[in-house]
Amino acid sequence: MMDTKTPKIRFNGFSGPWKKVKFGEITKDGMYGMNSSAVDYDGKHKYIRITDIDEITRKYNPDPLTSPQGKIERKYKLEKGDLVFARTGASTGKTYLYNSKDGDLYFAGFLIKFRISDNDPFFVFQHTLTAKYDKWVKVMSMRSGQPGINSEEFKTFELYTPSLPEQQKIASFLSAVDERIELLERKKEKLEAYKKGVMQQIFSQQIRFKQDDGSEFPDWEEKRLGEVLKIGSGKDYKHLGNGNIPVFGTGGLMTYVDDFLYEGESVGIGRKGTIDKPMFLKGKFWTVDTLFYTHSFKQIVPRFVYLVFQTINWKVHNEASGVPSLSKTTIEKLQIMLPSTNEQLKIVAFTEEIQNSISNLDSQIQGLRTWKKGLLQQMFV
Numbered sequence: 001m002m003d004t005k006t007p008k009i010r011f012n013g014f015s016g017p018w019k020k021v022k023f024g025e026i027t028k029d030g031m032y033g034m035n036s037s038a039v040d041y042d043g044k045h046k047y048i049r050i051t052d053i054d055e056i057t058r059k060y061n062p063d064p065l066t067s068p069q070g071k072i073e074r075k076y077k078l079e080k081g082d083l084v085f086a087r088t089g090a091s092t093g094k095t096y097l098y099n100s101k102d103g104d105l106y107f108a109g110f111l112i113k114f115r116i117s118d119n120d121p122f123f124v125f126q127h128t129l130t131a132k133y134d135k136w137v138k139v140m141s142m143r144s145g146q147p148g149i150n151s152e153e154f155k156t157f158e159l160y161t162p163s164l165p166e167q168q169k170i171a172s173f174l175s176a177v178d179e180r181i182e183l184l185e186r187k188k189e190k191l192e193a194y195k196k197g198v199m200q201q202i203f204s205q206q207i208r209f210k211q212d213d214g215s216e217f218p219d220w221e222e223k224r225l226g227e228v229l230k231i232g233s234g235k236d237y238k239h240l241g242n243g244n245i246p247v248f249g250t251g252g253l254m255t256y257v258d259d260f261l262y263e264g265e266s267v268g269i270g271r272k273g274t275i276d277k278p279m280f281l282k283g284k285f286w287t288v289d290t291l292f293y294t295h296s297f298k299q300i301v302p303r304f305v306y307l308v309f310q311t312i313n314w315k316v317h318n319e320a321s322g323v324p325s326l327s328k329t330t331i332e333k334l335q336i337m338l339p340s341t342n343e344q345l346k347i348v349a350f351t352e353e354i355q356n357s358i359s360n361l362d363s364q365i366q367g368l369r370t371w372k373k374g375l376l377q378q379m380f381v
Contacts, residue, residue, distance in 0.1 A: 005017060005020070009375070009378040018162045023158075046103050082116075087110055119161060229295065233328070249288045268291050270291060317330050
């Protein structure tokens with residue numbers, strides 16, 4: 001007896017149950033990729049490895065763009081309808097559906113390619129973005145060593161499929177959702193590039209602001225950071241109880257406790273580990289010993305400090321050969337150009353307006369992704 005199910009959400013005009021199939025029944029040409037090293041891009045042959053597939057969007061996103069080394073065989077070139085799977089490591093199960101816009105693409109050895117047959121490739125690809133697939137990968141990839149799934153095992157993944165016209169209808173709808181997300185992402189990228197360019201012009205003083213009465217602000221002055229602020233050290237928090245005061249490390253929010261190390265506006269900068277990701281902090285907070293915080297400001301606005309810290313190449317000031325590290329002395333000796341407090345406030349207001357637009361777009365993107373994830377749970381069985 002055929003195993004069938006019906007999804008919770010369905011387009012009008014379609015009826016009848018979906019039938020269960022194994023992935024191997026709707027694919028062909030399962031094969032492993034090239035065992036070649038990546039070299040500088042030759043201008044034609046693009047190489048796709050596990051790391052070139054974006055973890056979130058599942059788009060081809062190479063950094064840098066590379067080509068496979070040595071003899072290039074056509075059998076490794078991806079074509080329309082090809083779906084590749086990561087077969088080993090922490091990203092086992094990650095997928096990419098070939099897009100002709102990505103050009104001549106050759107897949108690497110840690111990927112497995114399947115050609116979708118008699119079904120809509122985008123519809124099948126969407127199955128690999130569901131929670132059901134994630135659970136299957138987690139179970140199937142368990143090994144004594146690092147995670148992995150081979151070609152024959154991928155073929156056993158079970159999914160439910162409707163008629164081809166219904167698959168195409170679903171694929172078209174979900175593709176439109178993805179296009180909307182991509183449009184918002186492009187807008188966000190353009191705004192981020194605009195902000196970066198404006199910041200460069202502001203801090204090189206190519207752009208200057210005027211006072212409310214139209215007059216010029218005073219010239220910027222050169223100062224050491226230690227002249228306008230102090231660097232505080234984080235501390236261990238494990239002796240504290242549970243509470244509602246956030247604890248921050250170099251990776252961001254860690255937990256909540258019942259006491260605070262500092263209250264007010266501040267900027268956190270890594271002492272050890274991640275030293276190039278400043279974070280703006282406010283209210284009552286605690287930082288661990290790998291995260292410095294700023295305090296005791298003189299003639300400088302904390303929010304302006306945050307902008308300044310974003311312009312500094314912190315890695316240049318790394319003091320360790322192993323884990324990246326900074327010291328208070330190094331930070332406080334850094335020279336900066338400082339405008340008047342009132343011009344700082346103008347700069348902060350201007351850049352925060354841009355950042356608010358970026359954050360709004362990011363919220364829309366995350367909202368659409370969450371909405372789509374919910375749809376997948378109800379449109380697929």
